[in-house]
Amino acid sequence: MSTSTSSSPSNFIRNIIEEDVKAKKNNGRVHTRFPPEPNGYLHIGHAKSICLNFGLAAEYGGLCNLRFDDTNPTKEEVEYVESIKEDVRWLGFDWGDRLYYASDYFDQLYQYAVQLIKKGKAYVCDLSPDEIREYRGTLKEPGKNSPYRDRSVKENLDLFERMRAGEFGDGSRVLRAKIDMASGNLNMRDPVIYRILRATHHRTGDKWCVYPMYDFTHCLSDSIEGITHSICTLEFEDHRPLYDWFLDELKVFHPQQIEFARLNLSYTIMSKRKLLQLVEEGYVSGWDDPRMPTISGLRRRGYTPESIRNFSERIGVAKKDSMVDIALLEHCLRQDLNKRALRVMAVLHPLRVIIDNYPENQTEELEAINNPEDPDAGSRKIPFSRTIYIEREDFREDPPKKFFRLAPGREVRLKHAYFIQCEQVIKDDKTGEIVELHCTYDPKTKSGSAQNGRKVKGTLHWVSAKHCLPAEVRLYERLFTRENPDEDKDFKACLNPNSLETLKSCRVEPSLAGATPGSHYQFLRHGYFCVDPDSTKGQLVFNRTVSLRDTWAKIEKGQNK
């Protein structure tokens, strides 16, 4: 994956690294890491971070670790670590033999804590959680010292050891860093660094009943791994002074932290907590529901790793809070799929068409190109016969201006086949619904062009009734109706009730028989679709990944105004 440095847009992190390398800082070494907590599935926001960290390392000939920040056993599960590994791999990145867990460092971390105690820089505090909060003060008023702040080193060492040995109850005591209760930065007001928690950890089991807090763990884990550039999101800017304090007091390798703005995407939410809520309360079918912004959801929806990586590159990296238009993500997707997706014909809302002058029992095999964007994709044969299905919306009994599809008396082209002309409309006597069309074809227009140069405005896709395959098609719209669902008091209030439409009686061309889950196609004139794992032998199921740009829909919308 050699994204050439020259073509990559400049950003402030690249500039910093560039200078560090030039100045031979860390001997010119670049080592990053992607540090997720295994408490949920990864989403597109994480993808930005993954691409950044792995991308930067690759670009400067460095390394990138995958490390799980697993310091809270009450929220973490192996299911999540497995999904995270799968997602990072799927995105196209390789952590080599550098798969780490903060829990691997628990012994070392414990020793670091002991060192702080010995330096008189940490103490065991018996205040209750409520009391700690009270003593912390407020944003504008300083806090006050804990009555336990001046315990002797000896007593602290003894108490901390007994905390670890399980002598005290959960939450009864904590180990705190002794810094400054009057600091304007709340993170510096004697933060908790160890708490007592009797919970089985997914990796260390019941070995520990004290667990280090994130702030203490994270910076020291980066230090232990020799991370040169600790890239994280903006909200940790306030924590940097604390990290600096730990690192300096302990006199260990000091990574450089750089903060950037997390990704916000229009019409979607990125909060793991809220995503979990959608899953648990059944608003979606799971973490990999194709409407979810999770990596697994995007994958099932039909997104490609290439499109996500390209997107990550194009949104840039900065410190400004921003909201990226989801149209950009969709653009990257279409751009990728346009080049690689095989074109096939599928009719989503079938309308029967009988070609009266076409021989009753004849079938022709017509040549169809697989992808006009890719000559190597070759071509295939598709069957044509007297009865076909076309898209219901491709016929209008009373066509509006600029509608150049089929209508009574009109002639259009059937893609790869013949020109047909509409002769008769058959309706249901009771409902008035159009049930079928009778047309005639011009045998001299085979493969779609007239010998006499006659032009036709519209080209329709179709399938042969006798040969087509049944299929289910799932159409997705954005999950939320508001550009920024987080602005709502209850983000679920703007959930889009029409985010999923399931079409059960679709017809697709026979070449799709045996299509495997995950494969991408362009349904001509509709959009890009992929085969869903729910497909069975008798019933193919397709997800609409993204629609094609629809100029007609835009025109018609304008006409109705």
Added chain:
RNA sequence: UGGGGCGUCGACAAGUGGUAAGUCACCAGCCUUUGGAGCUGGCAUUCCCAGGUUCGAAUCCUGGCGCCCCAGCCA
């Protein structure tokens, strides 16, 4: 003056004292056996505002204004 950040087109985003890149979106046209794709053109006399320094300021200085983050024994 609690602390920390951030303000460049509708949305992203380069630019780091030499006279506003690029992308998405949008608009117009060309082309087309996908109303797809592609191609061409348009789209910030101005960079949150006001002063100042300078031959020259988005970039430097001063003062405002606006937005985001922080009071978990979560990460």
